[in-house]
Amino acid sequence: MRVLMVHNFYQIRAGEDSVVREELACLKQNGVDVELFSATNDDIVPVARKISTALGVVYNPHSRRALSRKLAEFSPDVVHIHNFFPLLSPSILDACREAGVPSVMTLHNFRILCPSALLYPDERLRERSLRHACWWTVPKKVYRNSLAGTLALAAMVEFHKRAGTWSRKVDRFIALTDWARRKLVEGGLPAERIVVKPNAVARPPIFGDLRRNGGLFVGRLDEHHKGVATLLEAWKEIDYPLRIIGDGPLAPLVEQSAGERVEYLGRQSRETVLKEMQAAAFLLFPSKGYELFPMTVIEAFASRLPVICSELPWIKGVVEPDVTGLVVPVGNAGALADQVRWALSNRSALEEVAGRAYAAYQEQYTPEANFNRLMAIYEPLVRRPMRAFAAVS
Incomplete structure (x- = not known):
């Protein structure tokens, strides 16, 4: 079988980029003839290039x-598409x-339905774009606080929604969890073409007999989705080491909080992250927003690292409460501190959670x-006669 993987890489390495590399390696190792067709956001530097990119988003x-x-x-x-935004655009579906050639698209986020890829932080408006036009997001500048950028994305979403692009031009969608699939169907995607397949990670290298000590946070330092401020507030009550890896808008706050108990390591390589996971006692994942599949959690599972995370609807597709992880109410620093103290006092129970996660x-x-x-x-798409749907110019 021959597979062409398509991906638009981000300027700052994201979880999607890691998934693409993992799946490329996985297919090659199993004898599949696979190649990559890609673009990178590193190319978007000159002002003229930024303008042309905005015009080409639709x-x-x-x-x-x-x-x-x-x-x-x-x-x-x-053809397996992971990300087409912003340089490739949905035009690539017409080429397929x-x-x-049948097309498969992994939906790592909600960007084909909402300019805010992980939906809006405000719970009252969070899922509005799934059921209504998304022009309301433009004045809120949900994409990088940019009016022009959000407008370009909203135009892309609404144009292809009305053109029937997703219902007519994609042969199979991959949702990462059952919860994500339900939300995508609510947003208008054809249920019969959505399958559920989680992401995967390679087995991490063993870095030796490292002593399990300290809490660990790995992720983007923002409050809307990752709950960094909640974590720092909780740690004021805890006399135990915490290491924080990542970068983002709240990096200055984390730097200010660093001291005897909190160590800020900044952005680190994947090798360093995996080594820290094998040295930590547990991973903190106090997310407040929607994520379709947290790769950090799966890397923790692979490292036998127990997870303490927010009790959100989407996380249940990955973490089974009190079985493969411990959960706390969203945004509740006191509850997070209580759960950490319980974990420190019940090490044998924590080890059992780690074993089930592994x-x-x-x-x-x-x-x-x-x-x-x-x-x-792939195989049913390759075997069936092409074209099952009406040709689209």
Whole structure:
């Protein structure tokens, strides 16, 4: 089988970028002929380039032609798209249909339905774009606090929603959890074309017999989604080491909080992150917003690192409360502090949680499990006669 993977890489390495690299390696190791067609946001530097990128968010004919050439050259059996924003655009789907190649799209976020990829932080408005037009997000500047950027994204969402792009041009969507699938269906995507397949991570290297000590936070330092301020507030009550890895708007706050108990390590390599996971006693994941699949949690599972996380609807697709992780109410610093103190006083119970989390990793999130799931998605599309849907110009 030949697979062409398509991805627009971010300037700052994101979880999606890691997933693409993991799946490329997984397919190659299992004898699949796979290549990557990609763009990178590092190219968006000059002002003129930024303007042309904004104009091409809705539909980029240059990307369509470039992918058409790659399809003719490589002749894949299936195209697997991870991210097309902002440089590639949904125009690449027309290249796939012209070539008669089935397309699979992993939905790592809600960007095809809302300019705010993880939906709006305010709970009263959070899911509004799933049921209504998303123009309301423009004055709120939900994309990087940019009016122009949000407008370009809103135009992309509304144009393709009305053009029927997602219902007519994508052969199969991959949702990362059952919860994500339900939300995507609420947003208008065809339920019969959405399958659930979680992400996976390679088994981490063993860094030696490291002593398990201290709490660990890994992630973007922002309050809307990651709950960093809640974590720092909780730690005022805890006399125990905490190491924080990451970067973002709240980095100055974290630096100010660093001291005898809190150590700020900044942005680190994946190798360093994995080593810290094997040295920590537990991972803190006090998220406040929506995420479709937290790779940090799965990396913790693979490292036998127990997780203390927020009790959110989407997290239950990954963490089973009191079985593979410990949960606390969202945004409640006092409850988080109480759970940490309980964990420190019940080390044997914490070790049992870690063991069950590792067992869940072995069963569901290894490269082997991921390969089998990918083949189960690809093979029916490759075997069936093309085109099941009306041709779209």
